[in-house]
Amino acid sequence: MASKPSIPKGTRDFSPAEVAKRQYIIQTIKSNFEKFGFQPIETPSFENSDTLMGKYGEEGDRLIFKILNSGNFFYNRNKIELPESLASLQQNSAEKITLEQRIELNKFTSKISEKALRYDLTVPFARYVVQHQSEIEFPFKRYQIQPVWRADNPQKGRFREFFQCDADVVGSKSLWQEVELVQLYDTVFTALGLTGVTIKINNRKILSGIAEVIGASEKLIDFTVALDKLDKIGEDGVKKEMIEKGISEEAISKVQPLFSFTGTIAEKINQLSQLLSASVEGMKGVEELQFICEKVTQLGLATAQLDLDVTLARGLNYYTGAIFEIAPPKTVAMGSIGGGGRYDDLTGIFGLKNMSGVGISFGLDRIYLVIEELGLFPDTVAATSKALFVNYGETEAFAAMQAIQKLRAEGIKVELYPDAVKMGKQLQYADKRGIPFAVIIGTQELESSTFALKNLVTGEQVVLDYEGLQQQLQ
Amino acid sequence: MASKPSIPKGTRDFSPAEVAKRQYIIQTIKSNFEKFGFQPIETPSFENSDTLMGKYGEEGDRLIFKILNSGNFFYNRNKIELPESLASLQQNSAEKITLEQRIELNKFTSKISEKALRYDLTVPFARYVVQHQSEIEFPFKRYQIQPVWRADNPQKGRFREFFQCDADVVGSKSLWQEVELVQLYDTVFTALGLTGVTIKINNRKILSGIAEVIGASEKLIDFTVALDKLDKIGEDGVKKEMIEKGISEEAISKVQPLFSFTGTIAEKINQLSQLLSASVEGMKGVEELQFICEKVTQLGLATAQLDLDVTLARGLNYYTGAIFEIAPPKTVAMGSIGGGGRYDDLTGIFGLKNMSGVGISFGLDRIYLVIEELGLFPDTVAATSKALFVNYGETEAFAAMQAIQKLRAEGIKVELYPDAVKMGKQLQYADKRGIPFAVIIGTQELESSTFALKNLVTGEQVVLDYEGLQQQLQ
Numbered sequence: 009m010a011s012k013p014s015i016p017k018g019t020r021d022f023s024p025a026e027v028a029k030r031q032y033i034i035q036t037i038k039s040n041f042e043k044f045g046f047q048p049i050e051t052p053s054f055e056n057s058d059t060l061m062g063k064y065g066e067e068g069d070r071l072i073f074k075i076l077n078s079g080n081f082f083y084n085r086n087k088i089e090l091p092e093s094l095a096s097l098q099q100n101s102a103e104k105i106t107l108e109q110r111i112e113l114n115k116f117t118s119k120i121s122e123k124a125l126r127y128d129l130t131v132p133f134a135r136y137v138v139q140h141q142s143e144i145e146f147p148f149k150r151y152q153i154q155p156v157w158r159a160d161n162p163q164k165g166r167f168r169e170f171f172q173c174d175a176d177v178v179g180s181k182s183l184w185q186e187v188e189l190v191q192l193y194d195t196v197f198t199a200l201g202l203t204g205v206t207i208k209i210n211n212r213k214i215l216s217g218i219a220e221v222i223g224a225s226e227k228l229i230d231f232t233v234a235l236d237k238l239d240k241i242g243e244d245g246v247k248k249e250m251i252e253k254g255i256s257e258e259a260i261s262k263v264q265p266l267f268s269f270t271g272t273i274a275e276k277i278n279q280l281s282q283l284l285s286a287s288v289e290g291m292k293g294v295e296e297l298q299f300i301c302e303k304v305t306q307l308g309l310a311t312a313q314l315d316l317d318v319t320l321a322r323g324l325n326y327y328t329g330a331i332f333e334i335a336p337p338k339t340v341a342m343g344s345i346g347g348g349g350r351y352d353d354l355t356g357i358f359g360l361k362n363m364s365g366v367g368i369s370f371g372l373d374r375i376y377l378v379i380e381e382l383g384l385f386p387d388t389v390a391a392t393s394k395a396l397f398v399n400y401g402e403t404e405a406f407a408a409m410q411a412i413q414k415l416r417a418e419g420i421k422v423e424l425y426p427d428a429v430k431m432g433k434q435l436q437y438a439d440k441r442g443i444p445f446a447v448i449i450g451t452q453e454l455e456s457s458t459f460a461l462k463n464l465v466t467g468e469q470v471v472l473d474y475e476g477l478q479q480q481l482q
Numbered sequence: 483m484a485s486k487p488s489i490p491k492g493t494r495d496f497s498p499a500e501v502a503k504r505q506y507i508i509q510t511i512k513s514n515f516e517k518f519g520f521q522p523i524e525t526p527s528f529e530n531s532d533t534l535m536g537k538y539g540e541e542g543d544r545l546i547f548k549i550l551n552s553g554n555f556f557y558n559r560n561k562i563e564l565p566e567s568l569a570s571l572q573q574n575s576a577e578k579i580t581l582e583q584r585i586e587l588n589k590f591t592s593k594i595s596e597k598a599l600r601y602d603l604t605v606p607f608a609r610y611v612v613q614h615q616s617e618i619e620f621p622f623k624r625y626q627i628q629p630v631w632r633a634d635n636p637q638k639g640r641f642r643e644f645f646q647c648d649a650d651v652v653g654s655k656s657l658w659q660e661v662e663l664v665q666l667y668d669t670v671f672t673a674l675g676l677t678g679v680t681i682k683i684n685n686r687k688i689l690s691g692i693a694e695v696i697g698a699s700e701k702l703i704d705f706t707v708a709l710d711k712l713d714k715i716g717e718d719g720v721k722k723e724m725i726e727k728g729i730s731e732e733a734i735s736k737v738q739p740l741f742s743f744t745g746t747i748a749e750k751i752n753q754l755s756q757l758l759s760a761s762v763e764g765m766k767g768v769e770e771l772q773f774i775c776e777k778v779t780q781l782g783l784a785t786a787q788l789d790l791d792v793t794l795a796r797g798l799n800y801y802t803g804a805i806f807e808i809a810p811p812k813t814v815a816m817g818s819i820g821g822g823g824r825y826d827d828l829t830g831i832f833g834l835k836n837m838s839g840v841g842i843s844f845g846l847d848r849i850y851l852v853i854e855e856l857g858l859f860p861d862t863v864a865a866t867s868k869a870l871f872v873n874y875g876e877t878e879a880f881a882a883m884q885a886i887q888k889l890r891a892e893g894i895k896v897e898l899y900p901d902a903v904k905m906g907k908q909l910q911y912a913d914k915r916g917i918p919f920a921v922i923i924g925t926q927e928l929e930s931s932t933f934a935l936k937n938l939v940t941g942e943q944v945v946l947d948y949e950g951l952q953q954q955l956q
Contacts, residue, residue: 013533013609013832016597019526021610023617024624027522043890045867045897048501052493052643053527053599053629054547059487073528076548076595121550123490125527135487136495143497145914147900150498155527169526182900184879191887303880307887358487393519405658406777413665413781416517423519426621426656440619 018160018168028390030171030376033200034153037173037370040196041151044188046175049150051132054123061124063131063357071159073125073168074117125157129174130354130367137178138358146179165373176367178354183296186330186350187303189368193334193346194312196370201384203311204337205345210320211297212327212349214280217290218266218318221283222259229321231255235266236319243267266318273301276316296329328352332368336378345374392421394481395445395461396438399425404449411447411459411474420481422447438464445481492634492642502864504645504850507674508627511647511844514670515625518662520649523624525606528597535598537605537831539799545633547599547642548591599631603648604828604841611652612832620653639847650841652828657770660804660824661777663842667808667820668786670844675858677785678811679819684794685771686801686823688754691764692740692792695757696733703795705729709740710793717741740792747775750790770803802826806842810852819848866895868955869919869935870912873899878923885921885933885948894955896921912938919955 015021022030038048054075061069126132129152137144153173162168175192177185190207197205215232219225230253234246241249246267250260265279277298284290297316304314320331322344329350336342348368355363379385397408408424415422423443425434431448438446448460448469459477462469472480489495496504512522528549535543600606603626611618627647636642649666651659664681671679689706693699704727708720715723720741724734739753751772758764771790778788794805796818803824810816822842829837853859871882882898889896897917899908905922912920922934922943933951936943946954 013613014530015526015533015609015613016528016530019528021526021614022524023614024521024523027524030524031522042865043893043895045895047498047865048505049498050496050501052489052495053631054490054493054643056488056490059489074550075599076550076591117550125549135489139487139489140495140497145911147911149897157527169528177900180900182873184873184883184898184900187883188898195890303883306880307883391516391521399656399658406780409658409661409777409781416669419517421517421519423623424658424662426651426654426658437619437621 016168018162018166020167020169024392025390029380029385030372032385032389033372033375033379034171034173036199037196038151038153040192040199041175043195044149044175044192046149046151046177049133049136049152050154051126051129051136051152053155054125055132055135057118057122057124059135060127060131064127068127072127073157073159074121075123075125077120077122126154127158128156129154129172130176131357133174133176134355135358137363138355138360141360147177148179149175149177151175165377167373171372173370173372174367175369176354176365178363178365181364183299183330184303185366186296186300187307189332189348189366190300190304190314191307191309193332193368194309197312197334198310200375200379202337202375202379202382204339205312206335207309207312207314208317208320208333208335209297209300209314210317210331211293212329212331213289213293214284214297214318215293215321217284217287217293218263220287220290221262222255224255224259227253227255232319232321238267269318273305273314273316276318277301280318293329300330322347323349326351330366336374337382340378340381342374342378345371345378347371390442392442393423394420394443395422395447396434396441396443397422397424397447397449398431398434399428400448400450401428404454407449407454408447411449411477414474415478415481418478418482420478422481435464447477490642492636492640494641494643498866499864503854503859504846506859506863507846507849507853508645508647510673511670512625512627514666514673515649517669518623518649518666520623520625523607523610523626524628525600525603525610525626527629528599529606529609531592531596531598533609534601534605538601542601546601547631547633548595549597549599550595551597600628601632602630603628603646604650605831607648607650608829609832611837612829612834615834621651622653623649623651625649639851641847645846647844647846648841649843650828650839652837652839655826655838657773657804658777659840660770660774661781663806663822663840664774664778664788665781665783667806667842668783671786671808672784674849674853676811676849676853676856678813679786680809681783681786681788682791682794682807682809683771683774683788684791684805685767686803686805687763687767688758688771688792689767689795691758691761691767692737694761694764695736696729698729698733701727701729706793706795712741743792747779747788747790750792751775754792767803774804796821797823800825804840810848811856814852814855816848816852819845819852821845864916866916867897868894868917869896869921870908870915870917871896871898871921871923872905872908873902874922874924875902878928881923881928882921885923885951888948889952889955892952892956894952896955909938921951 060072133150133152137148151174153171155169155171157169159168160166193207215228219228222231231250234249234253238246247260251257263283265283269276269279277294281291281294284294301314301316320333322331322333327349331349332347333344334346336345346369350366352364354365397412399405405424412422412424425437435446444464446462446464448462453460458471458473460469460471461477461480534546607624607626611622625648627645629643629645631643633642634640667681689702693702696705705724708723708727712720721734725731737757739757743750743753751768755765755768758768775788775790794807796805796807801823805823806821807818808820810819820843824840826838828839871886873879879898886896886898899911909920918938920936920938922936927934932945932947934943934945935951935954
């Protein structure tokens with residue numbers, strides 16, 4: 009191979025410094041998941057295609073990475089049946105593929121590929137719950153932090169391989185779960201030093217209520233998208249857009265209060281309950297929202313802010329109750345860094361009915377970017393050695409290894425420069441690696457069983473016995 | 483989907499208890515890697531096919547999982563060129579595939595698949611080093627703990643998805659690295675409580691020396707395989723097998739000392755240096771082995787035993803110096819639980835010459851099985867809550883949540899049962915989850931701001947104020 013090697017587009021190598029920072033975030037999320045009673049599971053990177061296909065819509069199906077059978081689809085087959093229409097494609101190479109050919113190709117694909125890389129953690133989790141239902145004690149609080157893969161067009165902040173960090177509870181409809189999930193968000197972001205995030209909350213049933221009131225559920229997305237622009241284009245602008253989208257003036261007037269939807273959460277809930285009084289489902293949503301917001305407010309949040317946002321329509325297709333979304337601190341220009349909600353029928357797709365679930369997700373890559381931009385990564389994140397022992401040759405290196413062995417047994421990260429090259433080169437290595445101390449054992453130190461400890465930042469150097477050295481490096 | 487869902491053969495779901503145990507091993511390996519100065523990197527799950535194909539021999543190529551282009555190979559193409567010979571396959575469906583057809587199919591495969599799941603961590607590491615050489619300070623001590631995928635036939639202990647845990651140094655030929663890697667093995671297994679492992683060591687150059695002495699390098703594998711059976715079939719049996727394999731009696735007589743190859747490491751090295759005195763390369767191997775074994779012995783190991791094993795021929799194709807293999811304690815019937823060695827030209831395949839590397843690997847799945855069999859997993863491994871707060875209804879649950887919030891802020895893992903169902907059901911949940919305590923807040927406790935703490939193992943129950951509760955659960 010002559011040219012420099014590369015990696016597939018949309019994927020990333022992570023350097024030691026990057027892994028350390030990612031691990032810091034993951035470890036913080038993980039330890040708080042566990043503090044809140046969630047338990048880890050892991051599922052295979054690839055699932056049977058049956059498990060994944062058709063669960064994410066047509067667009068999703070297209071973005072699922074498919075794996076050729078048995079590592080190499082033809083090796084294990086004596087014969088391969090290829091549809092004739094594929095051969096004809098070759099002859100008419102300039103023509104676009106027809107629908108019939110696409111169907112044939114689809115069939116062909118499923119013959120040569122029976123496995124696919126997971127697209128998210130939710131469907132594999134649903135599959136896990138159904139498959140292992142007899143071993144699971146419900147309600148089941150699980151967390152899962154694993155990579156997922158999507159054949160999306162890569163762009164800034166969007167990758168073909170990325171981690172998802174999910175916590176879900178299945179098997180209970182209790183709204184205390186929503187209360188705890190809000191607290192969990194608050195606890196994690198506080199622990200990461202990321203103060204000032206906004207936890208936006210809404211409820212699918214409130215959106216249904218609004219749809220009822222405006223008289224057209226199919227216009228709901230248009231309605232919320234327009235309403236979300238209130239800050240930018242003003243009440244008139246929003247109404248203009250709504251009318252253009254086919255929402256009647258009469259319908260708009262019925263939800264007039266939403267155009268001046270401000271105040272405390274309690275005040276907003278009060279307005280909503282007036283607005284949606286005619287909708288049974290809408291009122292159920294108000295009631296749920298009220299319980300969650302009231303409990304969260306009474307118990308108090310450490311640094312995050314709770315906000316009721318009726319334009320929040322995230323995951324409208326599957327959420328049935330609460331909807332969450334996390335906005336980063338306002339000083340950072342970045343989309344949501346987390347989200348979640350309640351879905352009343354998580355496992356129905358695999359034949360297990362009446363299994364309500366609620367969960368949240370943390371957006372690792374975006375959280376990383378926000379913490380980086382705000383300079384919030386602690387200096388201690390990098391997993392670097394505390395000291396480098398300079399190597400002056402076999403005898404000195406042996407004495408160094410004796411000390412190194414004892415220090416490591418005390419849990420102190422130290423290392424020996426492997427070759428007896430020029431000291432300048434060895435210290436340069438320490439510097440580039442961010443190792444703060446060098447330990448020098450020369451002839452004099454060998455004779456007196458001492459160690460010269462050099463602070464590589466200040467240049468200061470002291471001579472110590474082993475105990476002194478250990479104390480300094482501890 | 484009517485039938486119960488399943489996962490692809492050779493893959494696994496991991497339950498909370500299993501994840502906790504796996505994490506315990508991984509965490510132990512990871513923290514010791516870092517203590518020894520290794521830094522983490524991560525590479526993408528899939529690489530360009532070019533990067534992987536041809537690096538693992540023909541068998542390896544076959545076992546590499548290939549990914550269809552862009553998630554769906556045909557969607558992004560207006561035309562697909564299929565070789566005519568594939569169409570003919572259909573007509574002769576009963577016939578075996580011909581060599582020509584296989585070549586055509588190979589070409590076809592590389593057209594519809596340009597990416598593949600990584601097969602090990604070594605080739606991606608070599609690719610990483612070459613790609614990022616200008617950012618790396620050499621010698622580069624990296625560790626990597628990530629899954630790999632192989633389309634092997636699954637069997638007991640062999641999976642299609644499994645984790646590798648590798649530590650390697652590139653950019654230095656210093657034998658101190660080998661000394662440290664032996665110590666690292668000893669430190670990790672000691673930390674895991676796995677005492678009595680044997681670290682077998684050999685050297686590729688000694689094997690070359692033996693090949694020189696027996697006069698046929700192509701017979702080396704046959705020779706070592708036969709010699710390895712000495713314990714089982716005795717000297718005569720081994721010699722008979724060697725002769726059957728075409729090794730001459732004269733050649734065998736030249737290495738006669740290997741048939742009574744016992745004693746201390748120093749004695750074995752002494753015998754080898756006599757046996758291989760005519761081979762320059764063999765003597766270089768003896769010298770290297772002597773340095774490593776001498777330093778390791780002088781510095782001392784905590785619980786592992788070092789053993790010189792001249793039949794150790796693992797990875798003969800790529801190792802050029804030291805070869806390591808770890809045998810589990812003799813009480814367990816299990817193959818090697820780790821291995822490694824030195825390879826003088828790791829990155830040559832990607833165009834970067836003269837980059838010597840040495841590394842070791844831990845076999846996570848087998849280590850897991852050994853620790854399980856010996857009952858060495860600590861009881862504290864499972865990440866379960868310390869206490870379950872029983873739910874008696876909204877008011878009581880709110881009081882519980884107030885305490886829970888404070889306890890979590892102290893880092894104590896506690897949870898609320900989400901629904902106010904029968905107490906028996908709630909306690910059964912705690913029991914099944916392995917939660918040791920229940921906290922009960924009833925009317926009485928509410929009035930007196932106290933908590934009834936029930937030990938679920940002994941059944942004992944005490945009434946405490948908040949401070950007492952926190953103390954008990956800390």
